Structures are given as C-alpha cells and as structure tokens.
Amino acid sequence: xxxxxxxxxxxxxxxxxxxxxxxxxxxxxxxxxxxxxxxxxxxxxxxxxxxxxxxxxxxxxxxxxxxxxxxxxxxxxxxxxxxxxxxxxxxxxxxxxxxxxxxxxxxxxxxxxxxxxxxxxxxxxxxxxxxxxxxxxxxxxxxxxxxxxxxxxxxxxxxxxxxxxxxxxxxxxxxxxxxxxxxxxxxxxxxxxxx
Amino acid sequence: xxxxxxxxxxxxxxxxxxxxxxxxxxxxxxxxxxxxxxxxxxxxxxxxxxxxxxxxxxxxxxxxxxxxxxxxxxxxxxxxxxxxxxxxxxxxxxxxxxxxxxxxxxxxxxxxxxxxxxxxxxxxxxxxxxxxxxxxxxxxxxxxxxxxxxxxxxxxxxxxxxxxxxxxxxxxxxxxxxxxxxxxxxxxxxxxxxxxxxxxxxxxx
Numbered sequence: 348x349x350x351x352x353x354x355x356x357x358x359x360x361x362x363x364x365x366x367x368x369x370x371x372x373x374x375x376x377x378x379x380x381x382x383x384x385x386x387x388x389x390x391x392x393x394x395x396x397x398x399x400x401x402x403x404x405x406x407x408x409x410x411x412x413x414x415x416x417x418x419x420x421x422x423x424x425x426x427x428x429x430x431x432x433x434x435x436x437x438x439x440x441x442x443x444x445x446x447x448x449x450x451x452x453x454x455x456x457x458x459x460x461x462x463x464x465x466x467x468x469x470x471x472x473x474x475x476x477x478x479x480x481x482x483x484x485x486x487x488x489x490x491x492x493x494x495x496x497x498x499x500x501x502x503x504x505x506x507x508x509x510x511x512x513x514x515x516x517x518x519x520x521x522x523x524x525x526x527x528x529x530x531x532x533x534x535x536x537x538x539x540x541x542x
Numbered sequence: 543x544x545x546x547x548x549x550x551x552x553x554x555x556x557x558x559x560x561x562x563x564x565x566x567x568x569x570x571x572x573x574x575x576x577x578x579x580x581x582x583x584x585x586x587x588x589x590x591x592x593x594x595x596x597x598x599x600x601x602x603x604x605x606x607x608x609x610x611x612x613x614x615x616x617x618x619x620x621x622x623x624x625x626x627x628x629x630x631x632x633x634x635x636x637x638x639x640x641x642x643x644x645x646x647x648x649x650x651x652x653x654x655x656x657x658x659x660x661x662x663x664x665x666x667x668x669x670x671x672x673x674x675x676x677x678x679x680x681x682x683x684x685x686x687x688x689x690x691x692x693x694x695x696x697x698x699x700x701x702x703x704x705x706x707x708x709x710x711x712x713x714x715x716x717x718x719x720x721x722x723x724x725x726x727x728x729x730x731x732x733x734x735x736x737x738x739x740x741x742x743x744x745x746x747x
Contacts (some may be wrong), residue, residue, distance in 0.1 A: 356637035356638055361641060362574060362589070363636075369630045380573075383580060393599045453597065454610065466566070471555060479721065479725055487557050497733065498733070502550065502736040505737035
C-alpha cells in the first residue's frame with residue numbers, strides 16, 4: 348500500500364464521524380441534537396433579556412435588584428444560567444455611559460439570557476477591533492454616539508456573564524411590560540444598538 | 543498561550559460583517575456541531591476550559607481559515623482522540639479523509655504561589671507572565687495597570703482546569719483599564735473592563 352495522503356474530509360463527514368463515536372459511547376447524540384434545537388430556538392432567546400429590561404424600566408425596585416445582584420434577580424423572573432456561569436452582571440446605559448460586550452478570546456455570552464451569540468460577535472473583526480476602536484466599530488455598525496459619551500467595553504474573559512440594560516426609548520410611557528419587551532433586541536442587549 | 547485566538551487589539555481587520563437580527567447558525571451542521579460539543583461537556587468527556595484550549599491549540603492557519611463551528615468540531619474531535627474515545631486513524635476511516643486536529647498541549651499550571659486578595663479601589667497590574675498552556679488573560683492586558691471595581695464568586699482556575707490539574711478555585715476581579723494606557727497613542731478613548739483571575743494580578747505599588 349502506498350502512503351498517499353488523503354484529502355481533508357468534508358466538514359459534514361468529519362461531523363458525522365464524531366457523531367458516530369459519541370453514539371458508540373452511549374451518549375445518544377441524536378436525542379440530544381433534538382433537545383439542543385429546542386434549547387437554541389425556544390429557550391435561549393433574547394426575549395428573556397427583553398423581559399428583564401422591560402421590568403427594570405417599569406419597576407425601579409426590581410431594577411436596583413437586577414443591577415445589584417443579577418444572578419438572584421433573574422431567578423425571580425424564572426430564568427437561570429448554566430452551572431458554570433456563576434455571576435450575572437447587568438450594565439446600565441445612561442445618557443453619559445454606553446456599555447458594550449465582547450469576548451476577544453472566543454465567544455462567551457450570557458446565552459441563556461440574551462440568546463446565543465450572533466455570527467458577527469464570534470467573527471475575527473469584532474473580537475479584534477471593538478476593544479481598541481470601540482467608537483469607530485460602533486459607528487460602522489450604525490450606532491453613532493455623541494462625543495461626550497464614555498464607552499465601556501466589557502471583555503468576557505471569565506464565566507461572569509454580562510447583559511446591557513439599554514436606555515428606555517422616549518415616548519414609551521404608556522406601554523405595558525409586554526409592549527416594552529417587544530422593543531428590545533439582541534443587538535441592544537450586547538450594546539451595539541440603541542432602541 | 544500566545545495563540546492566534548488572542549485577538550483583542552490586533553490591527554488590520556476590516557469592518558465587522560454585521561447585519562440586523564443576524565443569524566446564530568447558517569447551516570444545519572453548525573447547530574449539530576454546537577449540540578455535539580455541548581453533549582460531550584454534559585457527559586463529562588471534557589470541561590469548557592479544556593474545550594477552549596483545544597480550539598486555541600489549532601494550527602494558526604487552520605484557526606484563521608476555519609469557520610466558528612469548524613473550530614468547535616475540531617476541538618471536539620481533538621479531545622475525543624486525546625481522551626481515548628477514538629483514535630485519529632479510526633476517525634479518518636469513518637470520515638473517508640484526513641481529519642485536521644489541534645496540536646498537542648503544553649503543560650498547565652496551578653494557582654500563582656504569591657496569590658493575594660484585592661479590594662475595590664486597589665490599583666493592580668496584570669502580571670507580566672507568559673504561560674504556554676491555557677489561560678484567560680488576554681495578551682493586550684499583560685503588564686497593564688488598572689483599578690479593581692469588584693470581586694466575583696469563585697471559579698475553577700482555567701490554567702489548571704484546562705489541563706486536568708488540581709488547583710483552588712479563585713475569584714476574578716472586575717478590573718477597569720483605560721484603552722489609552724493599554725495602547726498609548728494608538729487607541730480610541732474607552733474604558734475596558736475584564737474579569738481577571740486573582741493569580742494573574744499583583745498590586746501596582
């Protein structure tokens with residue numbers, strides 16, 4: 348037999364083969380893939396964070412609890428994080444301070460609360476640039492901040508996870524919690540968009 | 543390790559490829575890759591630090607050219623081989639082709655022997671250390687000074703946890719840095735917060 352090197356297997360072939368290995372070790376991957384679809388599409392969604400934001404906007408005492416001890420406050424709302432995320436920190440945007448979240452080393456997020464990270468968040472450009480050129484990056488993404496606003500970039504370098512509490516849009520005084528939550532999206536919870 | 547993954551502050555990248563309501567997954571295999579690496583964590587094949595380190599150990603050309611979920615898959619497969627669930631040859635036979643994996647790991651380490659507790663307001667410096675194994679100190683903060691804002695609950699120490707070495711759990715500190723100090727003369731004005739493990743810090747006297 349000659350030792351001719353094989354071409355690299357396709358990504359799907361590589362994935363199928365590892366799925367077979369997990370199957371052989373009794374981990375029931377087919378079953379978990381279905382479960383994971385359900386978690387990703389139905390449970391780990393930005394609507395969770397949106398509910399927290401809407402309540403914080405309309406309930407000052409809850410807002411204080413959320414900013415003081417996010418990990419405890421989300422439990423009041425029936426939300427939780429995976430066991431290895433031990434600390435949930437909420438960052439309040441104001442007229443003078445704008446918070447934005449990133450993970451320069453990989454892709455860490457509070458995914459059970461704000462949803463799994465979008466493609467651009469995991470991409471090389473965002474990870475490399477947002478810590479060093481935050482104002483320009485935000486501007487390129489459509490968020491033009493006034494010069495006086497202090498930008499705070501939060502690099503998720505451990506299992507403390509963050510969510511931005513966006514500013515409440517003006518003209519929303521008469522909206523109920525459900526209507527307020529509907530205004531909030533994943534980009535605002537990461538801090539790359541205003542509402 | 544000073545790996546290709548450590549991207550914070552690297553220059554030369556173009557605009558973020560951002561779109562409103564951007565997708566998380568772009569193909570069914572991507573969600574399957576995410577499910578399978580999570581399943582392996584759930585089943586105790588490896589922990590998240592080992593998983594992150596396996597991604598970091600990908601050959602740099604492969605790391606940069608692979609999509610996010612190809613990196614996930616490569617880490618999963620590498621750890622299944624390293625943990626003895628399958629051999630590389632068996633994997634390549636199953637996949638009908640060669641199967642690029644992460645490169646071998648350098649040794650890890652336990653907590654820093656001079657580890658100290660800090661208080662909010664303390665001026666601290668990130669130790670000027672180069673660690674060949676896994677760590678969660680982004681290179682752009684190495685040797686840089688900041689101020690402690692708060693302390694977190696205890697976490698497994700990544701430098702040990704990523705290598706199956708015993709260590710005491712440690713808190714991280716929320717430390718605030720000024721971008722203008724991190725990259726003098728070549729950064730936009732901003733405050734950078736990072737969660738820095740206790741072992742990585744020393745008092746800035």
